[in-house]
Amino acid sequence: MSKVQSNKQKKNDSLLNTAFDLFTEKGLNKTTISDIVEKAGVAKGTFYLYFKDKYDLRNKLISNKSSQLFIDAYNALSLTNPDCSFEEGLLFIVEHILNALNSNKALLAFLHKDLSWGVFKRAFEDTPVVDEDNFATFYKKMLDKSEIKFKDPEIMLFLIVELVGSAGYSSIMFSDPCNLEELKPYLRDTIHSILIAHTV
Amino acid sequence: MSKVQSNKQKKNDSLLNTAFDLFTEKGLNKTTISDIVEKAGVAKGTFYLYFKDKYDLRNKLISNKSSQLFIDAYNALSLTNPDCSFEEGLLFIVEHILNALNSNKALLAFLHKDLSWGVFKRAFEDTPVVDEDNFATFYKKMLDKSEIKFKDPEIMLFLIVELVGSAGYSSIMFSDPCNLEELKPYLRDTIHSILIAHTV
Amino acid sequence: MSKVQSNKQKKNDSLLNTAFDLFTEKGLNKTTISDIVEKAGVAKGTFYLYFKDKYDLRNKLISNKSSQLFIDAYNALSLTNPDCSFEEGLLFIVEHILNALNSNKALLAFLHKDLSWGVFKRAFEDTPVVDEDNFATFYKKMLDKSEIKFKDPEIMLFLIVELVGSAGYSSIMFSDPCNLEELKPYLRDTIHSILIAHTV
Amino acid sequence: MSKVQSNKQKKNDSLLNTAFDLFTEKGLNKTTISDIVEKAGVAKGTFYLYFKDKYDLRNKLISNKSSQLFIDAYNALSLTNPDCSFEEGLLFIVEHILNALNSNKALLAFLHKDLSWGVFKRAFEDTPVVDEDNFATFYKKMLDKSEIKFKDPEIMLFLIVELVGSAGYSSIMFSDPCNLEELKPYLRDTIHSILIAHTV
DNA sequence: TATGAATGAGATTTCATTCAT
DNA sequence: AATGAATGAAATCTCATTCAT
Numbered sequence A, B, C, D: 001m002s003k004v005q006s007n008k009q010k011k012n013d014s015l016l017n018t019a020f021d022l023f024t025e026k027g028l029n030k031t032t033i034s035d036i037v038e039k040a041g042v043a044k045g046t047f048y049l050y051f052k053d054k055y056d057l058r059n060k061l062i063s064n065k066s067s068q069l070f071i072d073a074y075n076a077l078s079l080t081n082p083d084c085s086f087e088e089g090l091l092f093i094v095e096h097i098l099n100a101l102n103s104n105k106a107l108l109a110f111l112h113k114d115l116s117w118g119v120f121k122r123a124f125e126d127t128p129v130v131d132e133d134n135f136a137t138f139y140k141k142m143l144d145k146s147e148i149k150f151k152d153p154e155i156m157l158f159l160i161v162e163l164v165g166s167a168g169y170s171s172i173m174f175s176d177p178c179n180l181e182e183l184k185p186y187l188r189d190t191i192h193s194i195l196i197a198h199t200v
Numbered sequence E: 001t002a003t004g005a006a007t008g009a010g011a012t013t014t015c016a017t018t019c020a021t
Numbered sequence F: 001a002a003t004g005a006a007t008g009a010a011a012t013c014t015c016a017t018t019c020a021t
Helices: A003-026 A033-040 A044-050 A054-080 A086-102 A105-114 A117-126 A135-145 A153-174 A180-198 B003-026 B033-040 B044-050 B054-080 B086-102 B105-114 B117-126 B135-145 B153-174 B180-198 C003-026 C033-040 C044-050 C054-080 C086-102 C105-114 C117-126 C135-145 C153-174 C180-198 D003-026 D033-040 D044-050 D054-080 D086-102 D105-114 D117-126 D135-145 D153-174 D180-198
Strands: none
Touching: A003 A033, A003 A044, A003 A054, A003 A105, A033 A044, A033 A054, A054 A086, A054 A105, A054 A117, A054 A135, A086 A105, A086 A135, A086 A153, A086 A180, A105 A117, A105 A153, A105 B105, A117 A153, A117 B153, A135 A153, A153 A180, A153 B117, A153 B153, A153 B180, A180 B153, A180 B180, B003 B033, B003 B044, B003 B054, B003 B105, B033 B044, B033 B054, B054 B086, B054 B105, B054 B117, B054 B135, B086 B105, B086 B135, B086 B153, B086 B180, B105 B117, B105 B153, B117 B153, B135 B153, B153 B180, C003 C033, C003 C044, C003 C054, C003 C105, C033 C044, C033 C054, C054 C086, C054 C105, C054 C117, C054 C135, C086 C105, C086 C135, C086 C153, C086 C180, C105 C117, C105 C153, C105 D105, C117 C153, C117 D153, C135 C153, C153 C180, C153 D117, C153 D153, C153 D180, C180 D153, C180 D180, D003 D033, D003 D044, D003 D054, D003 D105, D033 D044, D033 D054, D054 D086, D054 D105, D054 D117, D054 D135, D086 D105, D086 D135, D086 D153, D086 D180, D105 D117, D105 D153, D117 D153, D135 D153, D153 D180
């Protein structure tokens, strides 16, 4: 990469990281572009070379951050337990992501209601988990490999994503009605029930 | 009510209704107080006689609208099937609310971020469903009346609320991964599983 | 007029006058809205209560100022020589306007290429010279009263307006190819020729 | 011309032509240097190798385009009717230029503010019509050759230029108060009158 | 010569809030 | 209670110009 190119990458990353910090600290509305460029140490005009506006930057951040969650979880699974069953794999990924969010509440607050099917699908359609792969093909492979067959595997995944994203948020952020550790067994049970209900 | 009093009520309602229309049309951020007062046909200063600011108005709207959803569902249940089982009652209320939101997508879009445990709890703590009652006591009565006993009924309700709120949103707004009618049986199954898992 | 109303009028006038000064001093492009409001002593937001933008203000100024030129010339004619011939009246008005512009070069610079048929027509269509009158009807009256009849009186006036506006500008602003006093006889001759050519 | 030289010429022309298109399309003010270089397909810095700024480019365009109008008219006259009278020659050139502008309204719009004595003089002082000639000497030759003698031939030309430029613009651009074909006889008459008035 | 990323001053515009009427 | 003109801080965004490559 040329010096110019690497410099551009640095600027872009600096803006993204600074904006993430400010968004989680003060919220999207109260964060101004002036705030971002000042803290990132670039000129105001530079912002507009990289992003259309604040919302463009936000969307790119959501994409980045949510993809990274899956990539990390997938990589951890590959390292620790690549040959587990479908259910074990699914539960591992769910727990890995919940743990990551539990130790990074700023990230959870930022992703908030984007921890849902729509964003989830976009994130795993766009992002190769490993080089030519993405979560969609990974999920398909896990299904194919599994001895148990499921009807409507997409809806099954949808229900799990919505349940986990939504309940996880409340439990991690407010410990209401219980904290994450207390919630985990209930989530496991419910996910198990969902899988059973979808077993052919 | 004096003429002055009813006039004030009219202004208050006009501001609330107009704001709701604008919030659902343009979003909270892009709706200005100027927009609201202009469309409501009152002067700018008048706004501040009724609300502290835009967010005060928004909170009052959320309270209003979400309570009303439960009140309507509860009233419908009382009229059509007051003596049903716990599970039947719960499913009736879930379906009633989903149907209401399905035919009022603007309302769903508005409540979206708040269709969750936190707001749900506040809504049913604050609002008497019938005169001296609220959803919390109503839920407790349903539980007491039920022949089946549940462990952790609060977490059980929490899981259901988060699942239904979250999955319902995606299905109603985007028909993704399926529309509401296709989703309903899966929700019923999953809710049933959750109840089973919590049965003592 | 209420105090509020007269205050508004004052603000409006103050903005118009200040802007005119700045436009003629620094040009339209180099004059910023900040400049205008600062010099006029009003807040920036106030500007937008009165004008859509800088160009809206400019257009209103052009209308104002060019109408005023005709009104003044007409009034002067009414006072000094109300019963003169058509040609004398026309020449009087032409000379009166040229003299006014000669002693107010800032105004001439501002009106520049708007001293032409398009703006002229709009100015005398919109603006009553006296109460129910405007230049169009005044011109028509002058024609009717005249013993000489003209074919195509509109084109005749058009030629005169364009010639006088255009040649007057160069002579007043740059004394090129001659100054106004030297130009006047040539203009009178040419106008006379135009009248003759249009005489039936 | 070396390859480098011709490449520079190409860039220069490309910038001029692109700028002309944009100026006539969006106006000088709303056309940015970014617009020009983007459409011309050169880098931003390159612009400054050829022009000082936007206004420098504009001035060069005006010079180019207005000279070309006279050159074309002169050449046409030389080809078709080199031995005509002074008045015939003048009328031919006026008509040729008006026809050119009539079929190129973008050019007329661009030159508008400059279709006047000041720019006219500069254009015919600077630009050799044929190799060692320019419009000034050409005009002088025509006068010398003419059997009729005129007093103040410069003012005479001035009146004609201002009249034709100004009235032609309104008629070509807006057909107000009449279109160009309808205007022509009136212009011819008026020019004739001006010549007569200046005949010694 | 040519490039185009970076700059940053400054222009335009918005809008919540106040307060005299 | 109601009005709405006025405010002005602050936000967004532009764009001519420079300069390292």
